[in-house]
Amino acid sequence: MPIYEFKCKSCDNEFEMICSANDDAGDIACPRCGERKVEKIMSLFSSSCGSCGSSGSCSAPASSPFT
Numbered sequence: 001m002p003i004y005e006f007k008c009k010s011c012d013n014e015f016e017m018i019c020s021a022n023d024d025a026g027d028i029a030c031p032r033c034g035e036r037k038v039e040k041i042m043s044l045f046s047s048s049c050g051s052c053g054s055s056g057s058c059s060a061p062a063s064s065p066f067t
């Protein structure tokens, strides 16, 4: 399932949520302030490294000389 990024218009909190394409941003509540004034940022995958540990695409290989 795709991961969507949302930004809360109330507190400027940016967060990610896994939801179906049918979900409307109006149904998503900000986890910080609980407001539903969020806008969807179309992004299939997060650019952060928080959730890509399994893929390893953004971590140095074990044989890296830089470690």
Ligand SMILES: [Zn+2]
Binding pocket: 008, 009, 010, 011, 012, 013, 030, 031, 032, 033, 034, 035
């Ligand atoms: Zn908020």
